[in-house]
Amino acid sequence: MAETTFSNATHILEPFRGIKKVTLEEYFTSGHRTCQGCESALVMKLMVKAAGPRTIVLGSTGCMYVANTTYYTTPWVVPWMHTQLGSSGSAALGTAAGLKALMRKGKMKSEPINVIAFCGDGGGADMGVGAISATLTHKEYNSLILLYDNESYANTDIQLSGMTPYGANTTFSPPGRVKRLIHTRWKKNMAGMMAAGHPECRYVATVCASYAVEMMNKVRRSLTIGGPTFIHSLDPCPKGWDYDPMLSHELGELAIETGLFPLYEIEDGVLKFYGKTKAIVDGRARKPVREYLLKQGRFAHFTEEDLAHFQAKVDEMWDKWEIPGGARREVTARRSVSASPVSLGARRKTASGPVLLCGCRVALHPGRTARGGAALGWLTTSERRRR
Ligand SMILES: Cc1ncc(C[n+]2csc(CCOP(=O)(O)OP(=O)(O)O)c2C)c(N)n1
Numbered sequence: 001m002a003e004t005t006f007s008n009a010t011h012i013l014e015p016f017r018g019i020k021k022v023t024l025e026e027y028f029t030s031g032h033r034t035c036q037g038c039e040s041a042l043v044m045k046l047m048v049k050a051a052g053p054r055t056i057v058l059g060s061t062g063c064m065y066v067a068n069t070t071y072y073t074t075p076w077v078v079p080w081m082h083t084q085l086g087s088s089g090s091a092a093l094g095t096a097a098g099l100k101a102l103m104r105k106g107k108m109k110s111e112p113i114n115v116i117a118f119c120g121d122g123g124g125a126d127m128g129v130g131a132i133s134a135t136l137t138h139k140e141y142n143s144l145i146l147l148y149d150n151e152s153y154a155n156t157d158i159q160l161s162g163m164t165p166y167g168a169n170t171t172f173s174p175p176g177r178v179k180r181l182i183h184t185r186w187k188k189n190m191a192g193m194m195a196a197g198h199p200e201c202r203y204v205a206t207v208c209a210s211y212a213v214e215m216m217n218k219v220r221r222s223l224t225i226g227g228p229t230f231i232h233s234l235d236p237c238p239k240g241w242d243y244d245p246m247l248s249h250e251l252g253e254l255a256i257e258t259g260l261f262p263l264y265e266i267e268d269g270v271l272k273f274y275g276k277t278k279a280i281v282d283g284r285a286r287k288p289v290r291e292y293l294l295k296q297g298r299f300a301h302f303t304e305e306d307l308a309h310f311q312a313k314v315d316e317m318w319d320k321w322e323i324p325g326g327a328r329r330e331v332t333a334r335r336s337v338s339a340s341p342v343s344l345g346a347r348r349k350t351a352s353g354p355v356l357l358c359g360c361r362v363a364l365h366p367g368r369t370a371r372g373g374a375a376l377g378w379l380t381t382s383e384r385r386r387r
C-alpha cells in the first residue's frame, strides 16, 4: 500500500479553565463494581474525560482491571485492553508503536490518538517499574503512563507494596504484641525517580482526584506534550486504608495539606508546584500529619512515638529533598558545576553546593544532601525567570 502523509502529532488539549468549562461527556460510566468511595475509580473517570474520545486505554491487573470488567459489563466507552500486572509500560510502548506503524504504512487513517496505560502501585512501582522506565526512554512514541497509587496490592486483599506508608497495617504487616510495626521502610518516590532518570521524558506530574480540574489539566498537558509522559496519582482507598468511604475526598486533601504528597509538575526541567503545595512552599504551615493518619484504621496501632517519627520523616522530606519543599537550591553553584567539564569526582570535591550528576536532577532519597554528593536541582518557574 502506498505511504500516506504521516504525522506524529498529538491532540492539542487546552486546559479546562474552571469546573464549569469541563466537558460533559463521560467515557468511564456505570458498570463497574469498585468499592463505595473508591478514588481510583474516580481517577479513571477523570483521566479519560480529560483525554476525550480518541483515546485507547490499557490497564494492568489490579482493582481497576478486575472491578471494571465484571463478566459482560464494563464502564469503558473507549477502546480498552487488559495487560499483565507488570507490563503497563510495555503495553503503552507497543500500542503507540503499532499505531504509528499502521498510520505510516497507510493502513489506518493518520490522526492523533491518545494512548494511556494505567497501573497500580504494585504493578507499576514494584513489578513493572523496569518496563515503565524503558518506555520513558522512547521519545518517538506518544503515551501517558498513569500510576494510581492506593498504597497496597489492594485487589488481592491489601498486601504491602513499595508504596505502602511507614508502619501501615496490611495483610503482610499486621501489628502484633511482639512487634508493633512490621513495615518500617519509607515509601518510594516514584515521580521523582521517573523525572530524574529519564531525560527523554518531558513531563512528569503528581495528582490527587480531590483536586479534579487540576488533575484533568495535568492529563491534558501530558497528552499535548507527547512523547512518553508519567503521572503519579495518590488515591485514598476505603478498604485498604480502613476509613468511612465518605472521607475519601477529605483524606486526599489532608495528604496534600500535611505535605505528605506534594502536588507538582516537571515540564522540560522546570518544576512548578500546585495549589496547597505551592502555598506551603511559599510559607504556609503544613498541617500535622497525625490529622491524616488518625483518620485511618491502618494506623490505629500507632503510639505517640510512632506519630512523632512519621512527622519527623515528613519534615525531613521537606528539609532535605529537592522535591518536596524546594529546599537547598544554590543556583550559582549548580550553574558553575553543570557548565564545567570536570569529572564527577572533581565535581564532588570542588562544589560547595548541590551537585548535578549526569542528568539526575532530583534528590531521590531523604538524607542525601548536596554535601554528600547527592543528585539535585530542578528550578522553579520563578527561579528560571530570575536567571
Ligand atoms: C504476575 C502476577 N502476580 C500476581 C498476580 C495477582 N494479582 C492480581 S491483582 C494484584 C494486585 C495488584 O496491585 P496493584 O498493582 O497495586 O493494583 P491494585 O489491586 O491495588 O489496584 C495481584 C498481586 C498477577 N495477576 N500477576
Ligand code: SF4
Binding pocket: 033, 034, 035, 036, 037, 038, 039, 040, 041, 063, 067, 150, 154, 155, 236, 237, 238, 239, 240
Ligand atoms: S479495594 Fe480500594 S482501590 Fe480497590 S476497588 Fe476498593 S476502594 Fe478501590
Ligand SMILES: [Mg+2]
Binding pocket: 062, 120, 121, 122, 148, 149, 150, 151, 152, 153, 154
Ligand atoms: Mg495498589
